[in-house]
Amino acid sequence: MELLDYAFMQRALLAAVLVGITAPAIGIYLVQRRQPLMGDGIGHVAMTGVGLGFLLNASPVWMATAVSALGAILMELIRWYGRTRGDIALAMLFYGGMAGGVMFVSVTPGGSTANLSSYLFGSLSTVSPSDVTAIALLSAFVVAVTLGLRRQLFAVSLDEEFARVTGLPVRALNLLTAVTAAVTVTVAMRVVGLILVSALMVVPVAAAQQLTRSFAATFAVAVTIGVTVTLGGTVTSYYQDVPPGATIVLLTIAAFLVLTALAAPLARRRARAAAAARPAADPAECAIPASRAAGDEVGV
Amino acid sequence: MTDTTNGMTDTEAGTPEPVIRLSGVRAELGSRPVLRGIDLTVSRGEVVALLGANGSGKSTAVRSIIGQVPVSAGEIELFGTPRRRFRDWARVGYVPQRTTAAGGVPATVTEVVTAGRLSRARFGILRKADHAAVRRALELVRMADRAKDPVDALSGGQHQRVLIARALAAEPELLIMDEPMAGVDLASQEVLAETLREQVAGGATVLLVLHELGPLEPLIDRAVVLRDGCVLHDGPPPKAVGQHALPGHDHVHPHAPAGAGPIRTGLLS
Incomplete structure (x- = not known):
């Protein structure tokens, strides 16, 4: 494992693992929401944050986080x-954010939009020691929230109305979810880039769902997939000289396709196991019962 | 304009300790008034059915009680505390009108029901007693054998039983249910009626939104009928007669035209 000899590669792999989690x-x-x-x-x-970071000569990672x-x-x-114009407002926020980033970078003395590309598409090999510190701190926050508050976040994401009646601070939890997602975006920014970040949030979960039946298992499998593809993508990009962000996202989609292909035979095996475990009183075939039960009555 | 109903709620004044009290509650959705001054009192141990046609405001009324619908005028009290200051949500079990079966991620029956126990768990940390309560709730609705199944694999009736188990997991004193029988097969209706019977026998207070009395009819102490956001009737539940009185009778009929008699808002025919 010669790649571990390089300090930049150690940083890259550490950042990749943290993003994968x-x-x-x-x-x-x-x-779930x-x-x-x-x-x-x-x-x-986050683009606007990166642009502001350049303009104010501050750390783009922390600026993007804020x-x-x-x-x-x-x-x-x-x-x-x-309620009604929400989608329009969101669109303006999205594209305004993007345009703001480009504008701030352009007006930075000596800045050009080329500076942005390492944030747009990720640039693992240029992750600096201070970047790693920021990524590690932010990751600790994300893990603390997503694991520590998993029951509350599960309840709120599943059914806001019911969560409110259990006395959960629904609005605070929603805001916390939003901020945690924002923090995760900036954690992943250096690894897969802002353009591809969403893929790593969504596709491992979708892939895990092909195999799992519970939320807890989906969580565990999705994180496992995440770590596998970010490590695999980083190592591949080192040996093959391909961009890590794109490699990681393509690997994630490949994982999704493989697990989807595996899901069908797995479901069949589960059905067989369930049929074997089913008591004789609950046969798989139809049979006309001797007498009618309550559920057989049809309202007229 | 709804003062005609005040005399009826006042007759309840002799009953001690109102669990739910609404007075003069008004609510709008957009600019359309949905509740036009509702008075409703539910006392401890009572089983009250809220009836009315579609759009009469019955769902809005219960959702205003749990704070899901903003109220423009009037007062709402839960266990004698103004709703805005009410924090003791573990005493309330809520069964929402059945919506989508599950979220975007698979979840087991146990995971969903456990969410109902959070009101009793400090900081979301569950102890042995909490897991036991979740199991008990599943046994009450006879879904214990499906505990590890994903909720999206359940039938409509089974899903409804899971939602009721979720409400029961906190061992509430007050159950608020929004159309618990909608789209539920007869076998599950029987289980639900039996579950509710046990809860009522244990001293629970129940407020139900119903489209019709159906199999729950023998349990109901009082019926409140809404029409166009006003209380039209508050008193003993109308007695089912003839074939409608047969046990297990599923009351399916086209609704009376809008101009029909005042108490016939889709409840009786």
């Missing part, structure tokens, strides 16, 4: 209050 970990709640593309929207808004967190909160507020 955090992106599916928050992504599963976005998928049926807002799988929220990560994509936050990615657009701006995308604000953007995510704004999206959540639009979801509450803007």
